[in-house]
Amino acid sequence: MKNSQQRGATRPRARGTGRSLARRAELIAIGRKLFSDTSYDALSMDDIARHAHVAKGLIYYYFTSKRGYYLAIVEDSVAGLVNLAAGGLELPPVERVNRTIDSYLRYAENNQAAYRTIVSGGVGFDAQVHAIRDGVREAIVTTIAEGAYGRREIPPLVRMGLLGWVCSVEGAALDWIDRPELSRDTMRELLVKTLGGTLRAIEELEPSRVAPPPARRDP
Template sequence: MHSSQQRGVEPPRARGTDRSLARRAELISIGRKLFADTSYDALSMDDIARQAHVAKGLIYYYFTSKRGYYLAIVEDSVADLIAFAARGIQLPPVERVYRTMDCYLRYAEDNQAAYRTIVSGGVGFDAQVHAIRDGVREAIVAAIAEGAYGRTDIAPVARMGLFGWVCAVEGATLDWVGRPDLSRDTMCELLVKMLGGTMRAIEEVEPACRAPEPAHRDT
């Protein structure tokens, strides 16, 4: 194995050109489908190469290792989730909160394996995947704070309250995608109402953090 593979550094030649970026994106797309159907431990590099119909060396060329490939897939999934959650920034605050939750639930519903990987923190205790997951949580907190308070520089008590709500959303969403007893609209409504309760609790602890008016969408 090349020294760059041993250090886990992506070879410079694997970056930069449109063709190489497109090929890398294609391999990530293939990997997302593979890991959606099969656990990380159950897939060897030989399995991945065979099912992707590529030479194993090509995966090493772009990602240096199986773990590097997996992390690239997780990061790509995270980018999609954050992009989904950040949609509708131009909407009024109430609509923005509903749009954020609806897009979040749509992503989880349509990308269940990727969502479980993001929320669970990957395979075992993987510090890098946990760091990626924590980044997602902070991004969602920022998106909700922007929609609810109109800013992201919120007081520590508000951040902690919203962070706790995001963790509750993760658990509820994991249960929901596993057995979708509720429609997405109902689930969205429930989570937004839970957010309202959280924000009222924040205001009781820290009166300077005023809760917005209860969220009601125009019909």
């Protein structure tokens, strides 16, 4: 019973209309910015209601609790990132990998508060938030594997190699949006090259997973 209540806290009310869902999305957008700038424990429901210019009861109506509100923000941010990064199924493997990395960086650049929420959370150690973040990592690993190898099922060594690369991308992207000294194109090229190095290292240790050839440059 408790688990079903926790899950329900992060979903729209069944009686929601188009207008109420739009209001809920607006509250999520406001909360995303608040939790990006201020730690979870430092924000009270009164603070949130004041910044959102709504009655506190409205936030309880949509999200049940502050934790439910926070988890809804994280899950909404995750959905946006994964949907962008996982597109381009019709493209050749190398192009799809490039598109995935570009989409990832574009999302981080254009949705900085949401990206920080996904990667760092601003809430200290929270097992449920970290589980959501880990789900994003696994989704990106699966997307890269499918783009690089044409399959989603990968052995442990391949998963670990790609997961290590994804974690390094998170740190690099966080630093990049704070100090955008490189263009997105340069960042993408850098990350594509480091991914190429990871894929070649995987191939050396797991010969059945042949790294795709590097993209050709136009003359």
